[in-house]
Amino acid sequence: MATSEITGEFRRGSGVIVAAALGIGLGLSPLPFYTIGVFMPVLSEEFGWRYDQIMVALTVMTLGAFLFAPVAGYLSDRFGAKRVALISTVMFSLVFMSFSLMTDSLLQFYATWGLMASLGAGTLPVTWTRGVTSFFEKNRGMALGLALVLTGPCGALAKVLSDHLIGEIGWRMTYVCVGLAPLLITVPIGLLLFRDAPAKAPAISGAISGKSSVSEPGFSLKQALVTSRFWLLAYAFLVMSIGLSGPVPNLEAIFREKGFEVSNSVLLASFAGYAVIIGRLSGGWLIDRFWPPGVAILMLTSPILGLLALAQIDTPSFMLCAGAVVLMGAALGVEYDFLAFMSAKYFGMRNYSSIYGCLYAFFAIGAAAGPVIGARMFVQTGSYKAALYVWAGSLVIGAIALPFLGRRETIFDDPRPAPVAIPQTTGA
Incomplete structure (x- = not known):
């Protein structure tokens, strides 16, 4: 790969990466x-809610993501990712702050999580990565890794900061x-730096009418939905997300069960966020160079x-x-990278956000189930031991599907017929 290709892509798209990294890192996915x-402990003490009842909120949120991530993807394809992402960020921020008004009603608690998911779905990687994948081709894996790298650190810092602030100013503030x-x-950095996909060269179409249209290569959503690769990806990530997302919200409780003090439990749990950087950067580098399903399995x-x-x-x-x-x-640091990378590689950019949004919806189902499974098993047995085995097993079962995705050189094949060249005539 020529050095000029690397520097050229990053020179054109560096601002998009910065804006996307902050948008995703401070969005619905990590915070x-x-x-x-x-x-969870302060809400349980304040309102008498059980841990598994509180964790149901994640199910509500991911159900909302399941329903509205495809909508956000469609709107991004239709109206531009920048507009959708920034409007959604404002809505997400306002709803998150409204948790400070919480009463002892679990219904209100769940409804707020559902509203946050529906209005905040535009802050998911579905929208922000559209700009990144459009500006990068040779270094797409690394660019996606950089764009997604802040989910872990932002989540870890939010975890530690929240723990400190709760003791200082209370959970509501x-x-x-x-x-x-x-x-x-x-919002301000996104307004300044983020850009939608650069315009593509017009494709030859409408030969009879003489009209041409700008169209990016790739599958439509309908075409993608009838491919085996779409459903293999959907199945693999649905099952594996149970084991990837299940442990993290329960880590503080797991470590308290193991005998650690609250402060050390929060500190240990925060390491997951920082380790995301390892996954993002190493995973992005590897999938640019090696067989992506193999990298994902590893x-x-x-x-x-x-x-x-x-x-x-x-x-x-x-x-x-x-x-x-x-x-x-x-591992959490590479799951979004892989899904975004393969959405673009297998299906192209024609309906990238819509296709990625649908795949993300399946990931959200497993991400919703994983934490609740763990908390429920803890309530029933008084231990997380069984849940840890279930989470490990889901990773094995989901990974079995990944080798069937095929070899890298056969990944993308534009399903549309090749344009017919129209000979030009010259006057006599």
């Missing part, structure tokens, strides 16, 4: 997901402070070792727990 474990971040950071199943260690050792050391969390975080 509620990473902070719910911190708010902590919701306000965390919710202000997208409004004050993402990285997405790596948490199995940590999950089994935590299940089998009753009093693990701090370092063993930290290592297990790092493996989980690194």
Whole structure:
């Protein structure tokens, strides 16, 4: 790969990466997901809610993401990712701050999570990565890794900051402070730096009418839905997301069960966010150079070792727990990269956001189930041991589908007929 190709793409698209990284890192995907474990004990104490009842909120949120991520993708394809992402960021920020008005009604709690998911779906990678994938081709994997790299650090910082602020100003004002971040950071930087996809060369169409239209190569959503690759990706990520997303919101409770103090439990859990950087950058570099399904199998199943260690050792050391969390975080750091990369590679950019949104919806189903499974098993058995085995097993079962995606050189094939060249005539 020529150095000029690398520097040229990054010179043109660096601002888009920065805006996308902040937009995704301070959006619906990381902030509620990473902070719910911190708010869970104080909400339980304040309102008498059980842990599994609180974790149902993640199910509500991911159900909302399942329903509205495809809508956000369609709107991005139709009206531009920038407009959709920024409007959604404002809505997400306001709804997140409204948690400060919470009463003891679980229905109100769940309704707020559902509203946050529906209005905040435009902050998901579905929208922001459209700009990134449009500006990058040779270095798309690395660019996506950089665009998604802040989900972990932002989530980890939000976790630690929330834990500190709850003790200083109370949980209600902590919701306000965390919710202000997208409004004050993402919106102005997005307005300044983010750009929609650059215009493509017009495709030859409408030979009879003599009209031409601008169209990007790739599958329509309808065409993608009838391919085996779409459903293999949907199945793999639905099942694997149970094991990828399930442990993280429960980490504080898992480590308290293992005998760690609250402060050390929060500290250990925060390592998952920082380890996302490892997954984002290494995963992005690897999928640009090697067989993407193989990279995904290697990285997405790596948490199995940590999950089994935590299940089998009753009093693990701090370092063993930290290592297990790092493996989980690194895997979380590559799941969005892989899904975004393969959406573009397999199906092209024609309806990228719509297709990615539908695939993300399946990921959201598993992400909704995983944390609730763990919390429910804890309530029933008084231990997370069984849940740790279930999470590890889901990673194995989901990974089995990935080799059937095929070899890299056969990934993208434009399903539309090749344009017919129209000979030009010259006057006599």
